[in-house]
Amino acid sequence: MPNPETKQLEISLWRRITDHLATLFAISTVVLVLAPLIAIFAYLVIKGVGSINLSFLTQTPKPPGEAGGGMANAIAGSVLILGIASLLGVPVGIGAGIYLSEFGRNRFGDSVRFVSDVLNGVPSIVIGIVAYALVVLRQKHFSALAGGAALAIMMIPTITRTTEEMLLLVPGALREAAYGLGVPRWRTTLSIVLRTATSGVITGVMLAFARVAGETAPLLFTAFGNQFWNWKLDQPTAALPLQIFTYAISPYDDWHRQAWAGALVLIILIVAAVAAVRLAVRHGTLGGAA
Amino acid sequence: MTGPQRVAGAGEKTGSRVSPLAGSADGVLRDRLFSYVILACALTVLIILFLIVYELLSSSQLAWKAFGWHFFWTHDWDPVNDQFGALPFIYGTLVSSLLALLLAVPLAVGVAVFTTEMSPKWLRGPISFLTELLAAIPSVIYGLWAIFVLVPILRTVVQPFLAKTLGWTGLFEGPPYGIGMLAAGIILAVMIVPIISSITREVLVVVPQQQREAALALGATRWEMIRIAVLRNARAGIVGGIILGLGRALGETMAVTMVIGNRPEIAKSLFAPGYTMASVLANEFSEATGDLYLSALVEIGLALFIVTIIVNAMARFLVWSVTRGQPARGHA
Numbered sequence: 001m002p003n004p005e006t007k008q009l010e011i012s013l014w015r016r017i018t019d020h021l022a023t024l025f026a027i028s029t030v031v032l033v034l035a036p037l038i039a040i041f042a043y044l045v046i047k048g049v050g051s052i053n054l055s056f057l058t059q060t061p062k063p064p065g066e067a068g069g070g071m072a073n074a075i076a077g078s079v080l081i082l083g084i085a086s087l088l089g090v091p092v093g094i095g096a097g098i099y100l101s102e103f104g105r106n107r108f109g110d111s112v113r114f115v116s117d118v119l120n121g122v123p124s125i126v127i128g129i130v131a132y133a134l135v136v137l138r139q140k141h142f143s144a145l146a147g148g149a150a151l152a153i154m155m156i157p158t159i160t161r162t163t164e165e166m167l168l169l170v171p172g173a174l175r176e177a178a179y180g181l182g183v184p185r186w187r188t189t190l191s192i193v194l195r196t197a198t199s200g201v202i203t204g205v206m207l208a209f210a211r212v213a214g215e216t217a218p219l220l221f222t223a224f225g226n227q228f229w230n231w232k233l234d235q236p237t238a239a240l241p242l243q244i245f246t247y248a249i250s251p252y253d254d255w256h257r258q259a260w261a262g263a264l265v266l267i268i269l270i271v272a273a274v275a276a277v278r279l280a281v282r283h284g285t286l287g288g289a290a
Numbered sequence: 291m292t293g294p295q296r297v298a299g300a301g302e303k304t305g306s307r308v309s310p311l312a313g314s315a316d317g318v319l320r321d322r323l324f325s326y327v328i329l330a331c332a333l334t335v336l337i338i339l340f341l342i343v344y345e346l347l348s349s350s351q352l353a354w355k356a357f358g359w360h361f362f363w364t365h366d367w368d369p370v371n372d373q374f375g376a377l378p379f380i381y382g383t384l385v386s387s388l389l390a391l392l393l394a395v396p397l398a399v400g401v402a403v404f405t406t407e408m409s410p411k412w413l414r415g416p417i418s419f420l421t422e423l424l425a426a427i428p429s430v431i432y433g434l435w436a437i438f439v440l441v442p443i444l445r446t447v448v449q450p451f452l453a454k455t456l457g458w459t460g461l462f463e464g465p466p467y468g469i470g471m472l473a474a475g476i477i478l479a480v481m482i483v484p485i486i487s488s489i490t491r492e493v494l495v496v497v498p499q500q501q502r503e504a505a506l507a508l509g510a511t512r513w514e515m516i517r518i519a520v521l522r523n524a525r526a527g528i529v530g531g532i533i534l535g536l537g538r539a540l541g542e543t544m545a546v547t548m549v550i551g552n553r554p555e556i557a558k559s560l561f562a563p564g565y566t567m568a569s570v571l572a573n574e575f576s577e578a579t580g581d582l583y584l585s586a587l588v589e590i591g592l593a594l595f596i597v598t599i600i601v602n603a604m605a606r607f608l609v610w611s612v613t614r615g616q617p618a619r620g621h622a
Contacts, residue, residue, distance in 0.1 A: 123541025214428020
């Protein structure tokens, strides 16, 4: 015979149980999400460290099925392609970001903003097709240049938007103070606004860099890959992610081993690049506020 | 911001070099030049999009003329006889992405709720950092891990179990290869969790504190408070985050290509191998012989492009409507 008071108690017990279940569910999602992360890094380290050796870092690939050889040319090729991409993408991205924050309070600025958000969502494989049509078909060659162009297209929207965001954080009073001293606008923008936001802008550039450094899809039919050394911009060029892909889906155990080693090197390169710039920015050699 | 001193320094330096009164005509000229250069950079962004659209449209003309809308509804993919239908790829892309969402959404929302509402303060930073780290791992490394770790687990443990318990649904039957639609869905889920959870966290944070306090004051338990005051308020933004995750899943190429099995067939069972729009491009584009074959592949690329743009625009609008113009940080 439940009187009102115990009924009240029952409901609150039920509510308390639900509350605890919800907490439990949330905690288990965290565990489930972090498990693959830990597993991936553990495998990378375990399988990768055992496979990295001097020949991996200094030699070119051996013919299929033969043990030994390395990915030295792929590492160099990645550096080359990423260099081209940065050279093409970073100035344009920063320039467009400056335009948006300093001159872009209008219709045109809004459309540039919208378009760069759209570009950010374009699948990387589609960008590969476009780079193929624009560069490879004209040159009649797979090339490092085409790969670099594809990656540059992917870097630009990210850099544009982060640069804009960072420059907008610079107080308007600084600009006015500069104008008040008679400093022309271009000088104000470059030496004061951009300089104040340097560390933020560089962080954006590094984000974009880290994002494209591991990209494989847009390189498949632009840089294409190469089993040998190549330093010519208009020739097929090996890249670390491409090599990892080729080796991972191959039937050879030794190539699988090298794929893990390559993956570890790739992750280390990405993390090192980002960390180095973060440190440099923090310790003031590159200056600016953060 | 440690700005002021440094900026004062920069100001002095430039001030001493550029006289405020003399040489103003020169200054105007340079100003104009500068604004043109900057404008050119901004224009480049527009030109890139224009080039993408133009190239996709012009290179897919041939296939469009040959097959029309039929292209998207037929399932013969026979390069030898010049017969092309994209249905198996569209099906594979949709099924793998939806499967990924099904798995990723509860996880991502759970993580976001935990970090914003439940976790002790000191744990918040590390958990968000680690989930963001998932987003930094290159797709090809996910694929590598999936081939050598995930697929064997699926083949030996998960798939036999699913076949035994849920085999009657028809979704889990056939030989357990390991590779196939299920593996693709799972690896995609892992890849899109960070996007959905970071957007969800962003929109949960902007729910006003008073809403939470009001719910608690009315006697709600913490979960009730989260459900009534937080999740309901942030609904549109969460949906936006989910759609952004969908956009990423649709266009994801490498990891999927490495585990989905790459066979252009439509099968009911999730154990069966499939093929997606992105992975057919990855596998066949550089080997495509014949103009019609290439053109058909570009048309698949065009379709993928249009779908992802629509999906992303929808997502951005929803997120924007909640955070009111603070830009949603794009990972897509």
